[in-house]
Amino acid sequence: MTHRTMIWGFVVSFFCLLAINHTFSAEVSMKSKNDETSTTPIASIIPKPAKISFGDGFFAIKPDTIIMADEEVQKEAEYLADVLQPAMGLGFALKVQLRENMQESNNSIILKIDPLLNALGDEGYKMSVSGERVIISGAKPAGVFYGCQTLRQMLPIEIFGDKKAEGVDWKVPCAEIEDQPRFEWRGQLFDCCRHFFSVDTVKRAIDLLALHKMNRLHWHLTEDQGWRVEIKKYPKLTEVGAWRIENDGSRYGGFYTQKEMREIVEYASACHIMVVPEIEMPGHSIAALASYPHLGCTGGPYKVANSWGVFTDVYCAGNKDVFRFIEDVLTEVLDIFPSPYIHIGGDECPKDAWKKCSKCQARIQAENLKDEHELQSYFIKRIDKFLTGKGRRLIGWDEILEGGLSPNAVVQSWRGIKGGIESARQSHDVIMSPTTHCYLDYDYTSISVEKSYLFEPVPSELTEKESRHILGLEGNIWAERVSNQDRLDFQLYPRLTALSEVGWSPKAARDWNDFDVRLNTHLKRLELLGVKYGKDEMGPILQDAQLLGHWSANQMKMEGVELEWDATPFIKDAGKYHVIFFYKKGASALQIEWAALLENGKEIQRDTHQGWSGAVKRDIVFTFLLPERAAGAAYAIRAFGIPQGDEDSNGDVLIKFDE
Template identity: 45%
Template sequence: MKRVRVFLLIIFPLYLKAQYKNSDLPLIPRPLEVTKQQGTFLLNNQVSINLISKDTDLKNVGAYLSEILRDDYGVKLSNSSNRAIRFELDPQIPNQEGYVLKINPQLVSIKSKSAAGAFLAVQTLRQLIPIGQKDKIEIPAISIKDEPRFAHRGVMLDVGRYYFPVSFIKKYIDVLAAYKINKFHMHLTEDGGWRMEIKKYPKLQEISAWRDSTVVGHVSDKPRKYDGKRHGGYYTQEELRDLVKYAQQRFITIIPEIDMPGHTLSVLAAYPEFSCFPDRKYQVLTAWGIQKDILCPKENTFRFVEDVLTEVMDVFPSKYIHIGGDEAWKDNWKVCPHCQNLIKTEGLKDEHGLQSYFIKRVEKFVSSKGRAIIGWDEILEGGLAPNATVMSWRGEKGGIEAAKMGHNVIMSPNHYMYLDYYQTPEMRKREPVAIGSYLPLETVYSYNPLPKSLSKEEQKHILGVQAHIWSEYIPNGNHAEHMTFPRVLAMAEVGWTQQEKKDYSDFIKRLKTASKFLDYKQINYARYFLDQY
């Protein structure tokens, strides 16, 4: 027994020494397995990149790493050297985004199943490089085995209410990629603006993309004030194709959203014939709130929707096309003769059934093009389209219902994932104006996207998690960064890291180091977390 105690006294401290504490390495999101090795790898101009596998995408990852090291750290890699960063594809790695990163004094080895995994390994590697060091950089010898918990780790930016320049979106995507976000959802259309060029319907650019004025402050403020300034803009199809390519190079898929049948007042301002009452005058929304005017399910409306989605799918190669479906008030449908007749002829129960009819027709068209739709959880009302994926925002109820029905789900409950909410209890006393509610960093971090009420089999339908930045009160990139960061880093760990490995106090310690990277990238992140621990 005494020998056992002696053995433990010798071996256990050595074991502890070999295992990194979470915060010893400032990695976000936290990897699956991390083991310390002996020594360091000297990263300088005498290091080369070695590609074992002949793969174009992998070659591009190597070029991306070379560019980062040159631009951010002043390291120009050699064409040949005894010390190398080696990339190799390994079919034995089970996850498409999984990787094994091993660092010793002579070699940085990155093995992955795909180029996507190699890119994600590079993001881990760059976090191991201390910010501010130049030319000669020591990286700790280490072994990391890693893979994501969920396949979908997304962020939505609402560009419909406020137009954000392409240059900002590229900067935004760069930082999302650094934290292993792999989906960027562009909310392209709103009552307050239409942001995508549609060649067949030029008035969407001429009229729908612009509003005459915008409410100042919160819409509930009395008296309500307006700035009297014309606001708007749209992305050309050429700009969007370039943005898609830019994101693809960072292994991020852009998912476009064209909202319907609600949130379409900007469409009706240009094309009133798609409304239930074409003789009315419509204008692009200048204040915020849900509107009663929505698309009317007439044949000319469906032709319009199909024409638009055809151009959208030509620009965006993503599997998923988001079609909205949320907050579609049925008031006009209730008094529209065409809608009431359609309910009768199609044998529908009510206006909720009519919305289901609308969504199912759109879903059938999108599926015929080899794509699939995502809709907000309102698309459950009246019956769900066969191949629809549900994005659950009004809590988890819709997502749970859809998963039990065998449909795929992306969890994005507003009380955990709406980053347009306030971040401190003081709210407007301390922060710029926001839509309302309170969502601190810790609450975002605490979220578990797998509801316990689902069986193991049903949980397989939970594709992942997504955070949302709605822009009613976010007029520019500087404000968007303040609302997004660092809360989106907490969401990144929710989507990547196994639930049992999460630790909020440790996350805050790592976040304080990560903030140096955000500083370097000139991100206007909210600094409230710096008061913690």
């Protein structure tokens, strides 16, 4: 980034900070025909449409406005009514009527299929808003659905609330839009293995993807730390493999029944989202081995892993039972998931066990393979053949490229974009999700929102023909450090918002400063939807705070460190005190586990919650209530922090008296 853009970025951010105090930023005042002034966030649609032009005036949704739809898009019309209803309230009995039974009338939102729009593709749409009506049309229902998402974002922000918003005029600015996505694959990887997430949280993830016009949920369902898919033929996978014993002795886990997974597939399908299951092999498979030990090279016993990392126990590639098992599992998986694609992982498979296993060595001999790497390739090819025979396409992480693949297989590039380039050159389709921009479980200090936004999925090294193999991208959320929904929100958003625009908008239309302005409006939407996104909003908290001390890189220890600061000079009266941990510089954020108030060396209060202080800050304020200021007593603040990444973390600790 040049200095110039940095300064410009700062000016824009600063302006937004001011603007947000008054009204939602990026709103534009518009004059209606009768000179009544109304504000509508016309410039803040994310992802940015390919073509949009605004006219004069607006369409007002009134209690008697009707949603009219072709039979083919009746579901989309019902979806639209469902998402508009809560904030508009019961007064708006948005009725869905089939268009064929009546003329297109005024005061209506019309959804229709128009075969003439084929040029916009299956997901493209046209939208026309006049004072009299809104018409959303597409060649296919998916396009109409995305038009509905755009319409939501053209309404006042309050439409995203879950309760009736009083005193809001539901106006949509007059506009002509022609829009279609740049990439066909716009996804999120969701790891539900390292930590387990409820069916409701998965559905909520789907809702948020739909809002961002994303269309793939890559569902990571099996791991060393937990098997999450009910397989009827192998009940131990969920009786044993879905549960791990944590270090403190507690039992952790969970799984999805086939019925629940079908329900999620159907829910996603109504949002035009394809659910792509990932069943890991040959590595990342200890949970399966713990359930059925004969599938491993040594025969076990194995334990479902309760720590993170790459483990050396993997499926035995010399055992025919392993292939029978995997094919049985996949057969049930294919029945649950109609997705044309099945992800089989294929990454991070150490060869240690195979080297020592007589069955694996016999397979190498019998199949005339050079070494264990070729044995891995044999394994993947065999599964590839099975899936291809069932009419599905295999996806694997870029390791599967080693040793050759069927032309049908899709490669997901994660170790940078190198694997993606190589795959495209070999005519394999590619999904881009390099750790550098798309690993949303990483700290904001290493992948900022801007960095995600600046990701370009098509490497400049590729020719135009090769670049057609880049299907699109995914934002990945691995869940080692993501144990609940709030943390999930924090890691995903707004970086996935940034990636949604990378996946949808034309390359030429992408502009960070412009996005940053629209993002401020969009964050208000996310707030109303209850999304606990990660974004730095520290200004008001720091006001009137005094410097208590610092933390610095030379004090840090990777396993965590207890630090203490003398607070005696700042504790003058009984009352409420806030202590704020404010990261300043260094490669790592500090995760604060708790902070305590000490009186004469004795802890008298502790605030235990997880704070995060990096470039992005969250829950960094710890609060204490001092009932009485003991005369002559010494006070101190003690805290336990864990640096995230390495020990290079530096910041200020501030204290603030509050009445």
